[in-house]
Amino acid sequence: MEREDILKELGIKEPGKEEIESILEKEDMDHLVGGKKISKKKLSLAFIGGTLIFILLISTFYFLTSSSEKEYRDQVRIFKKLLEEKRYEGKDVSHVIDLSRKAEIAYRNRDYKQALELIKKAIEELRRL
Amino acid sequence: MKRLNRYDGLAMGIILVSTLLSLWRLNIFPVFVDIFYHMSVTKGFSIAGGIVLHDFWEFAPLGRVHLYPPFLHVIMGFMYRFLPMITVGKIISFIMFPLVQLSVFLYVREVFDRKTSFYTVLLITVPFNFYRSQALTNATSLVLVLTPLVFLAVEKRKLLSSVILMSMALYTHISMPHIVSAGLILYAVLNREKRKLILKTLGISYLLFLPWLIHVLVNSKEISAATFGTILQSEMHLIPIFFGFIGLVYCFLKKKHYYLPAMYFLSMIIILYKYPMRFWAHMALGISILGGISLSEIENAIIRNQKRYGMTLGFSVAVILMICFNIFDPVFTTTPIGNEFDNKDPTIMTLLKGNVQPSLITPETMELCRIVEENTNPEQIFFITNPTIGCLITSLTGRSQILGMWHEVQPEIKTPPAAAKLLIFDNKFLDNLRNKKPELLRNLKYVGKTERYTAFLQNRPVKAKSRIPKVVFPEILAYILLFSGIAGLIFDIRRS
Structure with missing residues (x-):
């Protein structure tokens, strides 16, 4: 980094070379010594690039590991909570329970897509009640 | 050596607090299982009177070829002369995390700057899975401790130190040091100034490692080709990874000595091939250095135009981040059948709460x-x-x-x-x-x-007995070599 740049950076008029080094050390600005000037452009580029790699990594792993089976189990949790609420309100939930039983049978037969569809339908029905 | 400043104070504070908390939880050490293998090898060497090339203490009575590089076991063997085996295991399991914090602190502080070194120490302390892996995978942990020191020696153009440290790493673990070599080779390709020194370092180190390398190659058919875990089984600590990726791109743009941590991290991806699960823990070393670089530059960019209160503002940002990162650790965990986002306790918080598995020494x-x-x-x-x-x-x-x-x-x-x-x-x-x-x-x-x-x-008479094989390298010679290496390091450091 140029002497003038350092002076400008620190807002100091005309110190000697040793003085500059001493100020930089004291003021936690050793990143300015040895030409390590911050480049805003490079940092912005790195921020965009790094964020893109990060999103790419997380989304790849997310989609590779998302499965109908897990989603079904998540939906069952929602279903159970809703069912309890509706029962507490005194609603007739027998036809919804039929749907959930069918979904459970499909799940046991490892037809996760069918199970997911049925449990979602059951949740919709519950919400309508 | 640079003078200490307030960022050094913060970094040392983190190291001190995590070390004190580890001491408070001393009953969890030695952590889990690997240490018992290393303790048994140490005992085997001690019974035989030195390094042997055949395990007689396992799969007895015939045993198996001994391929595990012996450096860690020589250190443990020396400690075993003065301390009980359990204490040796406890110390080795306990010490690796503070040592890696210190070695990465030194490397980043001397090669980059003190602010970057603080952020690196902060990020490496966040993921508890790294803390655990440092306490668990003892030989790999020692290589991870030595890695930043090898890098520091290379950057400071200290050939003797870099050769000694790289040879120590090669004699510690069968695969991990080659990742360090891969990182250095890639760095040498990109940085002409360090090319000669790196080639000399690796050339001499591998020459010194040749006896054990030949032993491993001759018996390579005994090594199983199995992969441990699946690539979809991961634990991603989002804060270090996010800032690490920004640092990765930034290092490519900054070039020169910034290439080394980037190349090292890229070389680490090889671990995914054989030990996918371990990758997500060991990567913390590479990703923290990169994250430290990016966080420090982000802070510098924030305070750049703040003439009057810039330094105070920057330091306040550092303190706030230090508190936040030690409270929140968002983690994305995946398995082949599902994934979840969760907030886990960072290392310091986990040790504070004591949510850790007790040791098998019961x-x-x-x-x-x-x-x-x-x-x-x-x-x-x-x-x-x-x-x-x-x-x-x-x-x-x-x-x-x-x-x-x-x-x-x-x-x-x-x-x-x-x-x-x-x-x-x-x-x-x-x-x-x-x-x-x-x-x-x-x-x-x-x-x-x-x-x-x-x-x-x-009840019936049993004839099978374990037989102790011939020692290929006496214990005393191994200790002389160990202390010669340490003396060489001290001499090389003091020379400047």
């Missing part, structure tokens, strides 16, 4: 050691259904076991348990045996019991 395992020691002679073999506890028993009693750990290397032959003088069955195994093959229990004499295990002695 009154029960100590009782098993007593039973084995009292009922067998030194050359007699024992069988236990859990080979990890078997290694622990071997390391404390010196008796060889029928099974063993580190399954990457095949045993000469899988000996049936009947060859053992003493048999220790866990209770579930014993129930199965009673139901399915009760005749196998007929010639056994009950000698002791713990909560989970029952021990029997063979």
Whole structure:
């Protein structure tokens, strides 16, 4: 980094070379010594690039590991909570329970897509009640 | 050496707090299983009187070829001369995390700056899975401790130190040091100034490593090609990874010495091929350096135009981030059948709460050691259904076991348990045996019991005995070499 740049950076008029080094050390600005000037452009580029790699990594792993089976189990949790609420309100939930039983049978037969569809339908029905 | 400033104070504060908390939780050490393998190797070397090329303490009576590089076991062997084996295991398991914090602190501070070094220490302390892996995978952990020091020696153009440190790494673990070499080679390709020094460092280090390398290559057919875990099984600590990726791109843009951490991180991706699960823990070293670089530059960019209160503002940002990162650790975990986002406790918080698995050194395992020691002679073999506890028993009693750990290397032959003088069955195994093959229990004499295990002695005479192979490198010579290396390092550092 140029002497003038350092002076400008620190807002100091005309110190000697040793003085500059001493100020930089004291003021936690050793990143300015040895030409390590911050480049805003490079940092912005790195921020965009790094964020893109990060999103790419997380989304790849997310989609590779998302499965109908897990989603079904998540939906069952929602279903159970809703069912309890509706029962507490005194609603007739027998036809919804039929749907959930069918979904459970499909799940046991490892037809996760069918199970997911049925449990979602059951949740919709519950919400309508 | 740069003068200490307030960022150094913060970094040292983190190291001190995590170390003190580890000391407070000393009962969790040695963590989990790997240390028992290393303790048993140390005991084996101690019984033989030096380094041997054949395991006689595992898969007895025939054993198997010994391929594990011996540096860690030489250090442990030296400690074992003055301390009990359990204390040696505890120290080795406990010390690796503070050591990696210190070594990365030194490298980043001297090659980059003090602010970057603080952020690096902060990020490496966040993921508890890295803390755990440092306490667990002891030999790999030692390589991770040595890696930043190798980089520092290379950057400071200290050929002797870089050769000594790289050779130490090569003699510590069978695969991890080659990742360091790969990172250095890629760096040498991109940075002409350091090319010659890196080639000299690697050339001389591999020449020094040649005897063990030849031994490994000659017996390479004994190494299993199995992959451990699946690539979809991951634990991503989002804060270090996010800032690490920004740092990765930034290092490519900044070039020169910024290339080295980037190249090292890229080389680490090879771990995904063989040990996918371990990658997500070990990567913390590379990703923290990169994250430290990006966080420090982000802070510099924020305070750049703040003339009056810039320094105070920057330091306040650092303190706030330090507090936040030690409270929140958002983690994305995946398995082949699902994934979830969760907020886990960072290392310091986990140690503070004490949510950690206790050590396998319990009154029960100590009782098993007593039973084995009292009922067998030194050359007699024992069988236990859990080979990890078997290694622990071997390391404390010196008796060889029928099974063993580190399954990457095949045993000469899988000996049936009947060859053992003493048999220790866990209770579930014993129930199965009673139901399915009760005749196998007929010639056994009950000698002791713990909560989970029952021990029997063979009534019939047992001929199988463990045989100690010839020592290829005497213990005393190994210690002389160890201290010569340390003396060489001190000499090289003081020379400047």
